[in-house]
Amino acid sequence: MPRPSPLIDAVAAPPIPEARAWTQRYDGRYGPLIDLSQAVPGTPPHPALRGRMAEMAGSAEGARYGAIQGDAELRAALADEVAQRYGGDVVAGDVAITAGCNQAFVSTMIAIAPAGSAVVLPAPWYFNHKMTLDMLGIATRPLVLDAENGFVPDPEQIGRLIDGDVRAIVLVTPNNPTGAIYPANVISEIMDIARRRDVWLIIDETYRDFIDDRTAPHALFAAPDWRRRLIHLYSFSKSYCIPGHRLGAAVAGPDIIEALVKVQDSLQISAPRTAQQPVAWAMTALADWREDGRRQIAARAATFTAAMQALPDWRIDAIGAYFAYVRHPFARRDGAEIARRLASEAGILVLPGSYFGPGQDGHLRFAFANADPSHIADIPRRLAAWRDSAPAMRT
Numbered sequence: 001m002p003r004p005s006p007l008i009d010a011v012a013a014p015p016i017p018e019a020r021a022w023t024q025r026y027d028g029r030y031g032p033l034i035d036l037s038q039a040v041p042g043t044p045p046h047p048a049l050r051g052r053m054a055e056m057a058g059s060a061e062g063a064r065y066g067a068i069q070g071d072a073e074l075r076a077a078l079a080d081e082v083a084q085r086y087g088g089d090v091v092a093g094d095v096a097i098t099a100g101c102n103q104a105f106v107s108t109m110i111a112i113a114p115a116g117s118a119v120v121l122p123a124p125w126y127f128n129h130k131m132t133l134d135m136l137g138i139a140t141r142p143l144v145l146d147a148e149n150g151f152v153p154d155p156e157q158i159g160r161l162i163d164g165d166v167r168a169i170v171l172v173t174p175n176n177p178t179g180a181i182y183p184a185n186v187i188s189e190i191m192d193i194a195r196r197r198d199v200w201l202i203i204d205e206t207y208r209d210f211i212d213d214r215t216a217p218h219a220l221f222a223a224p225d226w227r228r229r230l231i232h233l234y235s236f237s238k239s240y241c242i243p244g245h246r247l248g249a250a251v252a253g254p255d256i257i258e259a260l261v262k263v264q265d266s267l268q269i270s271a272p273r274t275a276q277q278p279v280a281w282a283m284t285a286l287a288d289w290r291e292d293g294r295r296q297i298a299a300r301a302a303t304f305t306a307a308m309q310a311l312p313d314w315r316i317d318a319i320g321a322y323f324a325y326v327r328h329p330f331a332r333r334d335g336a337e338i339a340r341r342l343a344s345e346a347g348i349l350v351l352p353g354s355y356f357g358p359g360q361d362g363h364l365r366f367a368f369a370n371a372d373p374s375h376i377a378d379i380p381r382r383l384a385a386w387r388d389s390a391p392a393m394r395t
Contacts, residue, residue: 011134015127015355022343030347030382034375037349039176039207039322041241042296042370046289049240052278066270068261070097070249073280078234078249081283088221094251096260099271101206101235101248106132107267108231108250111259112200113138118165122153124325124356124363126176126204141166142357147317151180151325155189159197168200168231169193173217174207177356177365179320181211187218194229206235206248209290210297210321227253236279238322238369239290245275297321297369303376304368310380322369325353327362335361346386348379 003009019037026033044050056062069075075095083090098104105128113119115137121129123142133140141161145151158169169190173182187203194201201220208217220230232251237243248271250260264270304324308316313329328338335352342364343349351367353360368376 007135007137011131012127015351019339019343019349019351019355022340023347023349025344026347028347030385031378032375033347033349034371034379034382035349036366036368036371037351038370039238039367040243040370041238041293042300042372043241043293045241046282046286049242049278049282049286052281053242053245053274056278057274062273064273066273066276068265068270069257070095070271071273071276071280074276077280077283078251082221082232082251086216086221087219088223088226090221090251094227094253094257096250096252096257096264097271097276098248098250098260098264099268100237100243100246101204101233102128102132103246103267103271104233104235104248104250105129105202105204107260107263108202108233108252108256109133109136109138110263111256112231113167116165117167118163120158120161120166120169122171122175123358124151124177124353124360126172127355129170129172129204130357138167139165144359145178145180147325147327151175151178151318152182152186153190155186155193158190159193162193162197162199166197166199168202170202170204172204172206174205174211174321175318175323176207177323177351177353178318178325179323180318180325181217181320184216184218187220191220191223191229195225200231201229202231202233204233206233207238207321208234209239210294212294212298231256236275239293240275240279240282240286241293242275242279246272247275247279300368300371300373300376303373304366304379307377307380311383314383317363322367324366324368326364326366328364331362335364339364341390342383342386345390346382348382 016038023033075092078095079090079092118139118141120141120143123144191201234249236247315327316324317327318325335354339350339352351365353363
């Protein structure tokens with residue numbers, strides 16, 4: 001019997017379904033399951049946005065193919081927002097709308113990196129990024145990050161990883177899985193390296209709307225040559241609470257946009273139409289609602305930080321928008337075992353660090369954004385009770 005492609009065969013199974021299967025054995029002894037496994041918004045879309053999407057879904061226009069590059073209204077609205085927030089010259093022609101930010105990354109990799117080339121990827125990494133590179137036959141140059149430096153990349157280390165095969169440097173800020181927010185000066189230094197070494201800088205800013213500081217996350221768009229080096233990826237899913245509608249974007253220069261149109265035409269043609277025009281409206285009309293959502297996520301982060309102080313042997317090594325990267329106290333045990341037992345015995349579903357790359361067994365990722373604050377506050381009680389009831393986990 002013929003086998004799937006060896007590249008696909010070698011890729012690990014999707015992590016989230018695997019982890020969720022662990023919860024089937026949980027008997028509810030500590031209360032309802034606390035699902036901290038996935039970056040899911042904790043609230044539904046704004047009612048006015050839902051109404052506009054329902055209207056679009058019921059229309060003849062919403063059922064038709066759209067422009068491959070995305071609906072003009074949404075491209076213009078995102079270009080205006082990026083230009084206002086970051087400074088610099090950004091126009092609708094610089095924007096391609098995709099079916100989620102994951103598709104933006106896949107399409108970008110197909111567009112810039114042939115099989116046999118390489119990409120610098122910070123580790124711990126977002127697992128779908130690594131899966132994409134593996135499936136496309138693109139080698140990963142791991143940029144190993146450490147807790148002592150707040151999981152912030154070292155530009156000098158990046159420079160040492162670039163050889164003739166490397167086509168791009170990938171950054172994710174605010175980061176998934178660590179939550180770390182990269183300082184603007186570090187991002188600027190990495191862009192300088194990309195210029196000198198003639199590679200792309202791909203910066204995934206899916207969670208940028210949840211940064212507490214309302215100043216620009218970086219000044220890359222202010223550079224006159226940004227279109228020659230920068231590819232910015234974004235997701236509407238989290239800010240507008242619409243992950244099921246699959247809406248993302250890439251912002252780049254004309255050569256990359258032209259390449260993305262070719263790739264998109266072979267993948268999905270156009271992104272789903274239902275949310276595009278409603279989100280274009282919402283970008284300005286619901287600005288206050290988006291800011292309220294940011295404050296709610298920040299409050300959950302503060303609740304998680306305060307709660308975990310009751311368990312000093314569980315150390316938060318990084319925390320930011322949506323995620324906390326926590327060092328567990330069981331140094332001699334595999335992180336996947338810890339995560340599996342927490343799900344099946346304590347009703348706390350988190351992801352093991354091993355899902356995010358080698359050398360991460362000492363950490364667990366807590367995705368707290370969709371959790372009820374009362375459940376977040378209950379985590380220390382559950383962890384302590386579980387540890388006391390499982391003698392093998394006391395050391």
